[in-house]
Amino acid sequence: MRRIWTNSPAALAVVLALAGCSTSKEKLLPHNDQTMLDIWTNETGGGARAGQNARQLLDARQSLRRPLTAADVKAAPVMAASYTRMAQNEIYSQFHRLPNPDLAMYVFPHLTGSDPAPIPGYTTVFPLYQRVQYAMPGERTETY
Template sequence: MPSNSTNPARGLALAAAIIVASLLAGCSTSKEKLLPHGDSTMMDIWQQNAGDGSGGGAGQAAGRQLLDARQSLRRPLTEADVRAAPAEQTRYTRTARNEVYRQFQRLPNPDLVMYVYPHLAGTDPVPVPGYTTVFPLYQRVQYAMPGERVEDY
C-alpha cells in the first residue's frame, strides 16, 4: 500500500499537467486561420497598408507625406551646403573642453576682502601689523547642473 505522503504530490503533478495541456490546446489555432491564402502577394499587402496602393483615404495621404519626406532627404547638396559643412560639423563635435564648459558651468564664487586689525599672536605674544587679505566665499568650486544656469557672469 503506497504511503499518504506521495499521493498529494502525484495529484498536484497530475493537476499541473492537465492545466498546461488545456492552456496549450486553448492557444492553438489552424494555419489557414492564421495565414489565409488569397490572390494578394506580400508586396500587394505592403503597398495597400503603406498607402502606395489604390485604396485611397488616409493611407494615400500618409504615403504622400512619406514620399515628400523622402524627396527632401534626396535633394542634392548645393555649393553653399558644401562650404557650410565644416563649420556646421564643428558645432556638433564633442570635445572635453566644450563638454565641461558648456554643460557644467561654474557658479560664481565672489572674492571677499577682509581687513585684519593689528593684534598679538602666538604663545609668546608677537605683534602682527594690520593687513588686508582676499579669499573666496566658498571653499570649493561649485558647478551648475546642465541647463540650470544659462546667463554668463
C-alpha cells in the first residue's frame, strides 16, 4: 500500500522552508562604494549643504531650549538621585531584606596594639539576629 498523500505535505513544507531561506547577500544587503563616514556626513547635514542644514538644526535646538531657574538647579541632584542606578539600589530593589532590626553601636576612642595606636571613635551597625535573610525577587513587596 502506498502512502503518497501523507508524505507530500511534509515534503512540501520542507521545500517551502528551504526556499524561504535561500536568498543572496547582495539582494538582502546591497553594497555600494559609500563608507560609514560618507553616510554619517550626508545624514547629519555635512557635505555641500552643511551650512544650511547646520543652521536649521541649531534653530530647532534653540527653540526647544529654555533657561534653568534657580529651583531647577537646586532640585536637579535630588531628582537624579531618585532614579540613578547604583549597586545598592539594584540589590535592595530586587532582593528585599527581611525584617532584622539593625543596632547602632558607638565605639569610644581607644588605644590598640603593642605600641598603643590611637583609634578615633566610630559608629558601626550590626543586625540583631545572627544572619541577615533576603527575600527572593517578588516574594515580599510591602515596605517596612
